[in-house]
Amino acid sequence: MQNIVDFIKKTFNTTEFISLHEPRFIGNEKKYLNESIDSTFVSSVGKFVDEFEKKIAEFTGAKYAVATTNGTSALHISLLLAGVERDDEVITQPLTFIATCNAISYTGATSVFVDVDLDTMGLSPKSLKEFLSENCEIVDERCKNKISGKTIKACVPMHTFGHPCRIDEIKEICDAWHIALVEDAAESLGSYYKERHTGTFGLLGAISFNGNKIITSGGGGCIITNDETLAKKAKHITTTAKIPHRWEYSHDMIGYNYRLPNINAALLVAQLEQLEVFLQNKRVLADEYREFFKNQHVEFATEPDDSRSNYWLNAIILKDRGQRDEFLEISNNNGVMTRPIWTLMNRLEMFKESLCGDLTNATYLEDRVVNIPSSVRV
The missing domain is CATH 3.90.1150.10 (Aspartate Aminotransferase, domain 1)
Structure with missing residues (x-):
């Protein structure tokens, strides 16, 4: 040793x-931070937020990106947009960082754990298919868990340590079982499966820019998607669901204060250059x-x-x-x-009762x- x-x-x-x-931090980080400070736009509105969203979408090949405060908030909103509601179930892997299961819990849903593959350390399509075949049925175009009686609304595979899982096989299974696919791509910026960036196979993908990630703004995250309607809704509800107006404060649904501040986005624009x-x-x-x-x-x-x-x-x-x-x-x-x-995750007190x-x-x-x-x- x-x-x-x-x-x-x-x-x-x-x-x-x-x-x-x-x-x-070996590039334009300090320069862009100073620009953000001098502009006085340091919160959730500013040119660097817009620029970052444009550039991260281009890099990943997604049509749209919405910048958030962290990867957990990106995953939380992605699950809500995928239709996950209280008392639903979400299939994921037990071998993951706790943020995956926390985000599921924020929606009021429950995690269901299936095994991973040894070579990818990510969710196993074989295990997913076996679990669904043995325990579930399709009722009115919904996946019903025969054990719990609940609807399995989504599946969240995680690309462990940046190694892509067999996401195309997982998507095929999810589509067949009427399950929304949401990718936890928190760790996999710059990773590709069959020449396609992780996070772009599912309905939505969530990426993290925490301080220990390849590029960082200290925190930060983003949602990527090819669905314009979902992208617009993601931006709306991460901005407290405020109806745009020059001076009035009016909100049309429960929203979240999850937008990435411009001062953090300045760091990310510089980091993307490297x-x-x-x-x-x-x-x-x-x-x-x-x-x-x-x-x-x-x-x-x-x-x-x-x-x-x-x-x-x-x-x-x-x-x-x-x-x-x-x-x-x-x-x-x-x-x-x-x-x-x-x-x-299934060994932790919060999730020990999970299927x-x-x-x-x-x-x-x-x-x-x-x-x-x-x-x-x-």
């Missing part, structure tokens, strides 16, 4: 503490890790077939929980930040996966 720590220190060319994933450089830099790091771990008898998580991953967070898969814990102890004691993959399919793969990965330093090296 110590030789892995030594290699990471050598790779990052430092004897100092090595973080898991640091932001890099995104291709960041992605290439991270791919070089992943290549170095892959070559090293070939000789260590340790599995390194690589992009799945038909995919191009952003390699947001690099991960290794150790032989068991004991070896995992040993490595976490040694690395963190030696100034190299590492962390285990998330505790499965689950067979979770063999998710349990296997929970015991073995560790993230290792993945920052852009400049």
Whole structure:
């Protein structure tokens, strides 16, 4: 285990503490921040918000983008726009960051967990199909869960650590079962499946720009979609559902104060200018890790077939929980930040009563996966 720590220190060319994933501000960030400040438009209206939405849509290939305060709010609004209501159910994966399930809970719906694939660490189409076939039926063009009697309104796969899941197969299954597909693309900006950007397969996709993501505004998120009506509604309800008027305050529905401030968007516009450089830099790091771990008898998580991953967070898969814990102890004691993959959502107190399919793969990965330093090296 110590030789892995030594290699990471050598790779990052430092004897100092090595973080898991640091932001890099090497472009026009300060210039654009000053422009935002000088304009006095620092809240949710300003040129940088508009520019960012235009540029992120162009980058992902989506027709529309709506900037939000964070990825969780983007996913929350996406679920509402997909028609998820109180007492509905939403299928997702147990191996995910808690924001996925929190957003589902904000709608009043309940999470249902199905297994992941070992190679993608994302929701398994095979497990999804088996769960639906065994437990559900279509009634009046709705997917009814025969166990709970509730409607399964949506499915939220997550592209884990930036590695795309088999999203085309998942979409085909969802379409057949009248389930809305909403992609949690929080971690996968710059990742492609069959040459198509993640987040653009579903009805809507949610992306995060948290401080540990490839590009960041400290927080921030966005909704991407190809549906003009949904995009307009997303912008409306994230802006407190205020009816446009020069001076009157009138609102026509329950809305949310979820719009990204212009001062944060200024950071993101500058960060987008560096995104291709960041992605290439991270791919070089992943290549170095892959070559090293070939000789260590340790599995390194690589992009799945038909995919191009952003390699947001690099991960290794150790032989068991004991070896995992040993490595976490040694690395963190030696100034190299590492962390285990998330505790499965169905083990958490808030979601322990949720329905689950067979979770063999998710349990296997929970015991073995560790993230290792993945920052852009400049």
